[in-house]
Amino acid sequence: MDFLALSPLERQYEVEQLLARYVHCIDDDRLEAWPEFFTRRCDYRIVARENAERGLPLATIACDSRGMLEDRVVSLRNANIYGWHRYRHLVGSVLLLEVHAEEIVARSHYAVFRTRGEGVGETYSVGTYDDHIVFDEGQLRFRAKLVTYDTHRIDSLLATPL
Amino acid sequence: MTAFAFDLPWPRPASGCAVPYAVFTAQEVFAVEQARIFRGPHWSFVGLAVEVPAPGDFKTTYVGAVPVILLRDRDGELVVLENRCAHRGALVCRELRGRQSRLACVYHQWTYDLHGRLLGVPFRGGIEGRGGMPADFDPAAHNLNRLRVACLHGLVFASFDHDVEPLEDYLGEMVVASIARLCARPLKLLGDQRQFMRGNWKLYAENTRDPYHASLLHLFHTTFGLYRSSQQGATLMDPRHRHTMLYTKAATSSATVDAEVYQDVRSYDTRFKLADPSLLAGRKEFDDGITLVILSVFPNLVLQQIANTLAVRQLCPRDAASFELVWTQFGYADDDAEMDAIRLKQANLIGPAGFVSMEDGEAVEIVQRAVAEAGDAHSYVAMGGGRAEDAAHLVTESAIIGFWEAWRAAMGVPES
Numbered sequence: 242m243d244f245l246a247l248s249p250l251e252r253q254y255e256v257e258q259l260l261a262r263y264v265h266c267i268d269d270d271r272l273e274a275w276p277e278f279f280t281r282r283c284d285y286r287i288v289a290r291e292n293a294e295r296g297l298p299l300a301t302i303a304c305d306s307r308g309m310l311e312d313r314v315v316s317l318r319n320a321n322i323y324g325w326h327r328y329r330h331l332v333g334s335v336l337l338l339e340v341h342a343e344e345i346v347a348r349s350h351y352a353v354f355r356t357r358g359e360g361v362g363e364t365y366s367v368g369t370y371d372d373h374i375v376f377d378e379g380q381l382r383f384r385a386k387l388v389t390y391d392t393h394r395i396d397s398l399l400a401t402p403l
Numbered sequence: 404m405t406a407f408a409f410d411l412p413w414p415r416p417a418s419g420c421a422v423p424y425a426v427f428t429a430q431e432v433f434a435v436e437q438a439r440i441f442r443g444p445h446w447s448f449v450g451l452a453v454e455v456p457a458p459g460d461f462k463t464t465y466v467g468a469v470p471v472i473l474l475r476d477r478d479g480e481l482v483v484l485e486n487r488c489a490h491r492g493a494l495v496c497r498e499l500r501g502r503q504s505r506l507a508c509v510y511h512q513w514t515y516d517l518h519g520r521l522l523g524v525p526f527r528g529g530i531e532g533r534g535g536m537p538a539d540f541d542p543a544a545h546n547l548n549r550l551r552v553a554c555l556h557g558l559v560f561a562s563f564d565h566d567v568e569p570l571e572d573y574l575g576e577m578v579v580a581s582i583a584r585l586c587a588r589p590l591k592l593l594g595d596q597r598q599f600m601r602g603n604w605k606l607y608a609e610n611t612r613d614p615y616h617a618s619l620l621h622l623f624h625t626t627f628g629l630y631r632s633s634q635q636g637a638t639l640m641d642p643r644h645r646h647t648m649l650y651t652k653a654a655t656s657s658a659t660v661d662a663e664v665y666q667d668v669r670s671y672d673t674r675f676k677l678a679d680p681s682l683l684a685g686r687k688e689f690d691d692g693i694t695l696v697i698l699s700v701f702p703n704l705v706l707q708q709i710a711n712t713l714a715v716r717q718l719c720p721r722d723a724a725s726f727e728l729v730w731t732q733f734g735y736a737d738d739d740a741e742m743d744a745i746r747l748k749q750a751n752l753i754g755p756a757g758f759v760s761m762e763d764g765e766a767v768e769i770v771q772r773a774v775a776e777a778g779d780a781h782s783y784v785a786m787g788g789g790r791a792e793d794a795a796h797l798v799t800e801s802a803i804i805g806f807w808e809a810w811r812a813a814m815g816v817p818e819s
């Protein structure tokens with residue numbers, strides 16, 4: 242796919258569809274399919290904005306391969322212990338910052354509402370997605386996805402990815 | 404010390420130790436802790452010196468539940484001030500971090516120097532003969548409250564009690580040596596993580612003194628066939644049992660021992676293999692072969708080395724039922740690019756989303772929920788023999804018992 246050959250509307254549609262499929266995958270608890278949204282070598286990082294703004298490199302989750310994403314899922318399913326919860330991601334304000342023939346750079350806002358075991362809901366995480374999107378092995382995927390969270394005080398723990 | 408402010412009967416089982424759940428839930432206990440522990444003759448960890456590298460740099464944090472400012476003065480000295488205006492009590496620093504040549508309260512613009520000395524009061528002489536402060540107003544009597552400060556290998560501690568014993572005496576030999584081992588080289592800041600836990604801060608103090616849970620609650624290593632609870636390790640305390648060091652040395656276990664130890668334990672399961680084991684690729688950094696250290700320093704610090712991850716965790720109690728845990732991960736100033744990459748990748752193991760640490764958030768919260776209305780019920784702590792003794796292994800709760808002895812001594816809770 243040559244992104245430059247698409248109309249602006251088509252590009253916007255493709256990117257928003259990808260983001261929608263991505264968050265539905267997580268929110269429907271189909272985590273086994275989640276690594277497929279990334280290229281084999283990738284850069285997925287969840288970073289507190291207080292670190293990003295100071296130029297400090299620490300990420301709360303940092304994966305540089307699809308294998309690491311798969312390990313995260315296997316670990317969540319079989320090893321890690323955490324309370325039952327459900328996410329609902331809302332993604333919006335999707336801006337295409339750069340369009341190249343083989344890559345689109347997009348920024349969007351996200352908010353995640355988390356519902357816990359006793360039915361209590363709360364705004365769990367709010368921030369930005371900075372995405373580098375490529376057409377790879379027959380579908381659009383993230384070559385890089387940087388999740389920068391404003392809500393730097395994580396409530397209890399972070400298990401399910403953002 | 405006056406008698407304890409309310410009735411806190413301490414059960415004495417025939418063996419082991421019992422902790423009344425009221426210590427985790429009662430707001431009265433929390434209030435007495437603030438006075439006797441956090442404002443009392445103890446040293447609280449407030450940050451790393453590299454967080455405020457230049458004159459005027461500050462960060463805001465807490466000693467107990469009290470907001471304080473850690474800053475560096477013009478001469479490079481570290482200063483800790485209570486973050487409360489001497490006028491009518493507003494926060495003087497409202498940002499998490501910054502750089503300032505003096506401190507100004509926004510409410511009525513009282514200003515202070517970097518030692519907390521009051522420099523100016525607007526309209527002190529009134530306007531056109533009206534208003535103004537009384538003639539006997541003495542600015543020197545209205546400074547910010549300054550804490551005593553001490554720094555050991557870049558770890559900064561503060562105390563409200565100016566008569567507190569010197570920091571190194573307070574910490575004791577074991578802690579001083581352990582801090583030197585991890586922090587005697589110049590440090591490099593990697594970043595912070597903040598985790599809010601809906602539980603009493605002492606549940607986390609117990610947790611980091613509890614090697615018993617390590618291979619039973621944290622199943623990452625066993626699930627992927629990476630962890631051996633039969634690793635050599637030890638549980639050590641300072642003579643007053645305030646502080647605990649847990650450590651393990653690698654590669655001293657055998658597959659047969661593992662099979663025995665984990666019989667009938669859900670955590671023994673090697674069906675899974677890491678798809679990308681680069682997560683655990685590391686470097687040997689220390690000649691002593693120690694791969695894991697959890698050093699718990701009373702009341703509010705954990706210093707850790709897990710593989711190549713290095714971090715301080717600062718406990719900031721909020722109220723009886725919640726606290727914030729601030730993780731600050733670091734490396735060394737002379738780390739090369741590959742070492743930086745190793746630490747940042749292994750950081751996946753620790754912190755609020757860490758493969759081997761996220762469960763502690765859950766553990767703290769499920770205890771708090773269950774003990775919220777537990778009346779005079781209590782826990783039972785006896786693994787390892789039920790006494791506060793050092794152990795040359797990790798199958799013990801002895802350091803938890805030590806913690807409660809130290810806590811009761813600090814709080815003035817009598818033997819019942």
Ligand code: FES
Nearest residue numbers: 488490491508511
């Ligand atoms: S409260 Fe700070 S100047 Fe008035």
Ligand SMILES: [Fe+2]
Nearest residue numbers: 610617760763
């Ligand atoms: Fe733990």
